[in-house]
Amino acid sequence: MNHALTLDDVAGLARARLSPPVWDFVAGGAGDERTLAANRDVFDRVWLRPRVLTGAGRPGLGTRVLEADWAAPIGVAPLAYHTMAHPEGEAATARAAGERGLPLVVSTFAGTAFEQIAAVTAAPLWLQVYCFRDRATTRAVVERAERAGFAALVLTADTPHLGRRLRDVRNGFVLPPGVAPANLAPGDYASPAAHGRDELDPDLDWSVIGWLRSITALPVLVKGVLTGEDARLAVQAGAAGVIVSNHGGRQLDGVPPTLRVLPEVVQAVAGRGPVLLDGGVRRGTDVLVALALGADAVLLGRPVLHGLAIGGAAGVGRVLDILVEELTDAMTLTGTGSVKDAGPALVREQW
Numbered sequence: 120m121n122h123a124l125t126l127d128d129v130a131g132l133a134r135a136r137l138s139p140p141v142w143d144f145v146a147g148g149a150g151d152e153r154t155l156a157a158n159r160d161v162f163d164r165v166w167l168r169p170r171v172l173t174g175a176g177r178p179g180l181g182t183r184v185l186e187a188d189w190a191a192p193i194g195v196a197p198l199a200y201h202t203m204a205h206p207e208g209e210a211a212t213a214r215a216a217g218e219r220g221l222p223l224v225v226s227t228f229a230g231t232a233f234e235q236i237a238a239v240t241a242a243p244l245w246l247q248v249y250c251f252r253d254r255a256t257t258r259a260v261v262e263r264a265e266r267a268g269f270a271a272l273v274l275t276a277d278t279p280h281l282g283r284r285l286r287d288v289r290n291g292f293v294l295p296p297g298v299a300p301a302n303l304a305p306g307d308y309a310s311p312a313a314h315g316r317d318e319l320d321p322d323l324d325w326s327v328i329g330w331l332r333s334i335t336a337l338p339v340l341v342k343g344v345l346t347g348e349d350a351r352l353a354v355q356a357g358a359a360g361v362i363v364s365n366h367g368g369r370q371l372d373g374v375p376p377t378l379r380v381l382p383e384v385v386q387a388v389a390g391r392g393p394v395l396l397d398g399g400v401r402r403g404t405d406v407l408v409a410l411a412l413g414a415d416a417v418l419l420g421r422p423v424l425h426g427l428a429i430g431g432a433a434g435v436g437r438v439l440d441i442l443v444e445e446l447t448d449a450m451t452l453t454g455t456g457s458v459k460d461a462g463p464a465l466v467r468e469q470w
């Protein structure tokens with residue numbers, strides 16, 4: 120595993136470990152996967168403008184998000200069913216993230232009980248919320264996470280139902296035996312697409328933020344924001360922050376790559392809460408570019424499941440270490456002393 124030097128190396132090793140339908144479920148996107156590809160391509164169109172002789176020395180990667188310390192501006196994105204990639208599931212991920220002082224956003228569809236996850240990490244845990252037609256189910260999940268010590272909620276707003284993921288349709292994808300949501304009542308979860316269609320609430324509007332705030336004391340962030348207009352509405356509705364995300368290209372194919380829309384969201388939020396970004400982050404330089412364009416931090420998706428597949432907690436640790444080392448390298452070599460020092464002058468679109 121230690122010969123994996125990049126997150127792409129880890130992905131290559133993971134592919135050999137996962138069954139083809141599970142690999143496709145993790146790797147795939149919606150439709151023609153244009154948005155999925157664009158999330159990556161956009162990072163390759165940006166160049167860094169390094170400053171020399173700045174005296175910045177070894178950079179400080181630490182940052183604060185919602186009054187909590189993060190060892191680096193990197194967290195784990197919500198990903199359903201870590202148990203698909205490794206039997207220890209989210210507990211292994213939480214251990215690896217916690218040992219590195221990095222936060223984890225736990226999916227409503229986690230394969231591991233919230234209490235078990237909370238028992239193995241002191242780093243911040245946030246709950247990703249899918250709002251069901253049956254609000255009592257959503258409320259029970261939120262209350263359980265709050266009791267377990269979670270620090271924030273992340274409402275996923277881009278999923279009135281699951282996107283058309285053609286790989287899964289072609290594979291007739293169903294969850295592997297033994298994989299099920301550990302924090303929801305027993306039920307038929309075998310087909311994520313069918314469950315999403317039948318159970319997720321397609322009629323949500325901005326009042327859901329107020330409703331969530333009425334049932335919990337936790338701050339609520341909105342994930343899946345891709346326009347300045349919606350960022351403004353999120354803050355007006357009481358959101359504590361937003362996550363610029365197209366769900367890793369898994370919802371509507373043809374929406375823009377997240378890095379492209381980050382500046383308009385940052386401008387709209389105007390410092391009224393943290394702005395995080397996910398989608399296609401695979402290099403330390405990607406993290407630095409996102410910070411330069413105004414993100415407070417990034418979330419990492421698929422590579423975490425790749426790490427789990429190749430070595431459980433040690434594999435996730437390897438993934439996080441690679442990204443942190445690469446970010447350290449990028450900050451050192453651009454003369455960026457701290458996360459707050461990364462600004463727009465650091466980047467330029469393709470010359």
Ligand SMILES: Cc1cc2nc3c(=O)[nH]c(=O)nc-3n(C[C@H](O)[C@H](O)[C@H](O)COP(=O)(O)O)c2cc1C
Binds near residue numbers: 144199366369
């Ligand atoms: C297998 C898989 C499961 C996911 N499950 C969830 C989920 O339960 N809730 C959610 O809000 N987003 C989910 N996402 C989307 C991620 O949170 C994130 O937006 C995306 O993976 C980031 O892109 P990246 O994978 O390119 O880093 C999932 C993504 C993948 C690949």
Ligand SMILES: CCCCCCC(=O)C(=O)O
Binds near residue numbers: 199311315366369
């Ligand atoms: C009804 C939802 C099942 C799990 C969906 C996980 C997810 O968000 C994804 O992108 O896949």
